[in-house]
Amino acid sequence: MKTFSSLLEKLLFTPSRNRKKSALKEYIGNTPDPDRGYALAAITGDFKVKNITASFYHELIKDQVDYELFKMSYDYVGDLAETISLIWPIKSVKIQDELSLHAFINLINENSKSEQKKIILDLMNKSNANERWSIIKLTTGGFRIGVSAKLVKLALAEYGNKNIEDIERIWHGLSYPYLNLFEWLENKSFKPKIKFSDMFHPMMLAHPINEEKDFNKLKPSDFFAELKWDGIRVQLVLDNKNKKVYSRTGDEISQSFPDIISNINGNAVLDGELLVGRKFKALPFNFLQKRLNRKKPSKKIINEIPAFVKLYDILFENGNDLRDLPLSKRRYILSNWLKLNPSECLDISKIIDFKDWNDLKQIKIESTEKFNQEGLMIKSKNSVYLSGRPRGLWFKWKKNPLFLDTILMYAQRGHGKRSSYYSDFTFGVLNDNAIVPIGKAYFGFTNEELKKLDNWVRKNTINRFGPVREVKKELVLEIAFDSINESKRHKSGLALRFPRIHRIRWDKPTNETDYLKDIKKAFF
Amino acid sequence: MMAVENAIITHGHADHARIGHQNVLATQNTIDIMKIRYGDKCAGSFQSIEYHKPLKINNLNFTFFPAGHILGSAQILIETKNSRLLITGDYKTSPDSSCQSYELVECDQLITEATFGLPVFQHPKPENEIKKILKAFEKNDTKTYIIGAYALGKSQRVIKLLRDAGYDETIYLHGSQLKICDYYISQGINLGNLEPVSYKKSEDFEGKIVIAPPSALKDKWSRRFSDPVICYASGWMSIKQRAKQSLVEIPLIISDHCDWNELITTIKSCKTKSVWVTHGREDALVYWCKSNNINAEPLYMQGREEE
Numbered sequence: 001m002k003t004f005s006s007l008l009e010k011l012l013f014t015p016s017r018n019r020k021k022s023a024l025k026e027y028i029g030n031t032p033d034p035d036r037g038y039a040l041a042a043i044t045g046d047f048k049v050k051n052i053t054a055s056f057y058h059e060l061i062k063d064q065v066d067y068e069l070f071k072m073s074y075d076y077v078g079d080l081a082e083t084i085s086l087i088w089p090i091k092s093v094k095i096q097d098e099l100s101l102h103a104f105i106n107l108i109n110e111n112s113k114s115e116q117k118k119i120i121l122d123l124m125n126k127s128n129a130n131e132r133w134s135i136i137k138l139t140t141g142g143f144r145i146g147v148s149a150k151l152v153k154l155a156l157a158e159y160g161n162k163n164i165e166d167i168e169r170i171w172h173g174l175s176y177p178y179l180n181l182f183e184w185l186e187n188k189s190f191k192p193k194i195k196f197s198d199m200f201h202p203m204m205l206a207h208p209i210n211e212e213k214d215f216n217k218l219k220p221s222d223f224f225a226e227l228k229w230d231g232i233r234v235q236l237v238l239d240n241k242n243k244k245v246y247s248r249t250g251d252e253i254s255q256s257f258p259d260i261i262s263n264i265n266g267n268a269v270l271d272g273e274l275l276v277g278r279k280f281k282a283l284p285f286n287f288l289q290k291r292l293n294r295k296k297p298s299k300k301i302i303n304e305i306p307a308f309v310k311l312y313d314i315l316f317e318n319g320n321d322l323r324d325l326p327l328s329k330r331r332y333i334l335s336n337w338l339k340l341n342p343s344e345c346l347d348i349s350k351i352i353d354f355k356d357w358n359d360l361k362q363i364k365i366e367s368t369e370k371f372n373q374e375g376l377m378i379k380s381k382n383s384v385y386l387s388g389r390p391r392g393l394w395f396k397w398k399k400n401p402l403f404l405d406t407i408l409m410y411a412q413r414g415h416g417k418r419s420s421y422y423s424d425f426t427f428g429v430l431n432d433n434a435i436v437p438i439g440k441a442y443f444g445f446t447n448e449e450l451k452k453l454d455n456w457v458r459k460n461t462i463n464r465f466g467p468v469r470e471v472k473k474e475l476v477l478e479i480a481f482d483s484i485n486e487s488k489r490h491k492s493g494l495a496l497r498f499p500r501i502h503r504i505r506w507d508k509p510t511n512e513t514d515y516l517k518d519i520k521k522a523f524f
Numbered sequence: 525m526m527a528v529e530n531a532i533i534t535h536g537h538a539d540h541a542r543i544g545h546q547n548v549l550a551t552q553n554t555i556d557i558m559k560i561r562y563g564d565k566c567a568g569s570f571q572s573i574e575y576h577k578p579l580k581i582n583n584l585n586f587t588f589f590p591a592g593h594i595l596g597s598a599q600i601l602i603e604t605k606n607s608r609l610l611i612t613g614d615y616k617t618s619p620d621s622s623c624q625s626y627e628l629v630e631c632d633q634l635i636t637e638a639t640f641g642l643p644v645f646q647h648p649k650p651e652n653e654i655k656k657i658l659k660a661f662e663k664n665d666t667k668t669y670i671i672g673a674y675a676l677g678k679s680q681r682v683i684k685l686l687r688d689a690g691y692d693e694t695i696y697l698h699g700s701q702l703k704i705c706d707y708y709i710s711q712g713i714n715l716g717n718l719e720p721v722s723y724k725k726s727e728d729f730e731g732k733i734v735i736a737p738p739s740a741l742k743d744k745w746s747r748r749f750s751d752p753v754i755c756y757a758s759g760w761m762s763i764k765q766r767a768k769q770s771l772v773e774i775p776l777i778i779s780d781h782c783d784w785n786e787l788i789t790t791i792k793s794c795k796t797k798s799v800w801v802t803h804g805r806e807d808a809l810v811y812w813c814k815s816n817n818i819n820a821e822p823l824y825m826q827g828r829e830e831e
């Protein structure tokens with residue numbers, strides 16, 4: 001546990017990505033199996049400790065310190081793991097044997113909740129503040145140490161002198177503590193053999209296009225264009241036994257979409273956009289939202305809001321890896337595959353014909369303004385399918401944002417790096433003489449602006465509800481957003497898609513902001 | 525804080541020692557420090573007072589006791605015939621070889637600071653904190669280690685801790701640190717070999733320790749060092765996310781204020797019946813006092829934010 005918590009501390013405090021990577025490499029090189037595998041799985045979020053939640057630690061700390069003092073401290077520090085690790089009464093307990101990371105994890109996972117409490121209590125008493133922080137973070141998840149799974153994979157690639165794409169392609173087929181991976185990296189064995197048909201494959205993502213710079217360099221005839229669908233990106237992994245739907249982050253969401261699962265067949269890995277509607281006519285995103293995060297959707301909701309997938313790409317067919325073929329070839333294979341495996345849930349995202357970039361611009365304006373599409377995708381015909389966001393191959397061309405002038409109503413402290421700042425803002429719009437909330441935003445501003453906002457919130461608080469402060473209704477926020485829909489989530493009856501704070505209008509009086517009835521008139 | 529006719533000053537930090545008072549009463553160290561920082565004419569007149577020697581003003585006895593905060597820092601006891609009021613000023617009870625040691629003073633009414641008045645503040649041993657730098661040195665002695673530390677008090681304490689831990693190389697100082705270090709040396713605090721940073725090349729600082737005020741860490745000044753390791757000596761460094769916000773790579777939890785345990789130990793030991801809490805997180809300490817059957821009130825004063 002000690003080396004692991006030193007690693008976490010080092011990663012947290014090292015600002016440079018390269019030095020973080022070196023710290024990871026050093027740890028991988030100096031730490032025996034299976035500890036290093038467990039550590040990496042914890043950092044990448046590939047494994048989670050069962051049963052232990054924040055309330056487990058609230059219970060634990062109640063027995064250690066005055067709970068009122070704990071609450072005051074928590075309010076000040078803003079992070080549960082930090083607060084508990086710092087407030088824990090320092091005891092001089094003799095440490096006999098150092099518990100290894102994997103021994104601790106196994107101990108925790110094999111025991112009942114009451115036993116877990118005893119084990120953690122004992123370990124907390126034997127640890128210093130940093131180790132206590134690591135224990136809590138490890139067991140509750142979410143380190144927030146600024147290390148992405150990508151960085152871990154890069155460190156692994158450098159450690160073993162291997163190609164990062166090779167690691168990306170097998171990663172989701174590996175399981176911790178990755179013994180076969182380390183053997184390969186250390187040249188003691190061959191590349192791990194992965195059953196490709198039963199796993200998620202990292203997706204290829206697009207860069208936003210820079211109209212001035214990019215279009216000069218790109219030859220229109222080298223590219224395909226298609227609509228950018230406003231649903232959720234999914235990967236369908238099908239073989240003769242299994243059928244699975246994965247989200248773009250690799251989470252399995254098959255359970256939420258039994259209608260899709262029961263209507264698709266074949267042996268392939270497909271990339272597409274999950275949408276809702278009938279006859280492949282996509283409904284706005286807020287309808288799809290009703291289907292998301294439902295573990296078991298009712299028959300009624302499936303009938304009302306059926307789901308389907310617009311297919312973009314094919315990665316595997318009958319176990320053959322197609323990712324190194326050019327996109328034009330893959331699209332050809334995709335349309336043939338769909339002819340052989342037709343389904344009322346699958347449709348192809350059509351390729352749009354265009355002559356040159358100006359022509360495409362007209363198409364974009366028409367599709368976004370008349371048909372309310374999210375924008376266009378522009379993809380190199382020759383692009384192989386790479387994981388992540390490779391440069392120069394795929395571009396997204398989103399529609400221009402919409403704007404509203406709103407009034408700041410509530411502010412809440414952020415998390416992690418922002419835990420001492422009020423950085424989550426709820427804003428509202430005028431409705432007769434009242435103000436009704438319409439959305440929440442926590443980005444769009446610079447660090448300097450955040451400091452000013454935080455300061456303003458502290459000086460203009462009129463009410464406190466736990467971590468939330470209600471402020472004087474005096475500050476105007478100009479909000480940028482992608483679209484607006486009816487929704488029960490906010491009192492205004494409207495919800496904004498992808499809202500962000502565009503400008504802070506320190507200068508603008510609140511009575512000049514937008515009225516709910518005018519917003520409804522303008523958008524519906 | 526406004527300029528007044530008669531000012532009694534606990535120590536030389538800028539949020540306690542202001543300029544423009546007519547008459548100043550303080551320890552000789554504090555007066556010297558004020559003159560170094562603000563010039564000889566920063567007050568109309570100065571009267572120095574020794575520790576432990578009572579001075580009678582309007583039927584009240586004023587006695588200064590060491591506060592263990594920085595050189596010359598004092599707690600002030602104000603006595604009438606039947607009552608004793610103690611103002612701690614900024615203080616710490618843990619040992620510090622760069623200034624006079626704190627002394628416990630019993631009283632009936634205590635006014636205590638509460639900069640670190642939450643139980644999450646449990647300062648580790650400074651001797652162990654300073655080892656973090658020496659350990660990093662062992663691993664990589666080609667880097668420049670810049671330690672952010674306030675020019676008065678913290679800087680000298682950090683140097684002293686480094687010396688006590690056996691580091692005897694030259695330590696380089698930001699210009700604003702020189703005068704006070706010289707003064708500490710003149711008062712018999714051995715700080716070893718010190719040199720100003722001046723305009724040397726960045727290579728000259730490889731494998732060296734540089735001490736600078738925290739404000740200089742983000743300033744143009746620090747650009748003369750190539751890819752330095754930023755360290756910061758402060759009690760606030762115990763809060764990780766806070767250290768991270770200030771882009772500190774090696775946080776050193778070294779404080780010149782009481783931590784929570786020191787605060788409550790002092791309150792218990794000085795046998796006071798009543799406590800007024802000021803300068804910091806008053807609520808928690810007031811709550812603790814009340815839970816322990818000691819009268820307590822927050823005392824809101826115009827003062828400083830944080831250390």
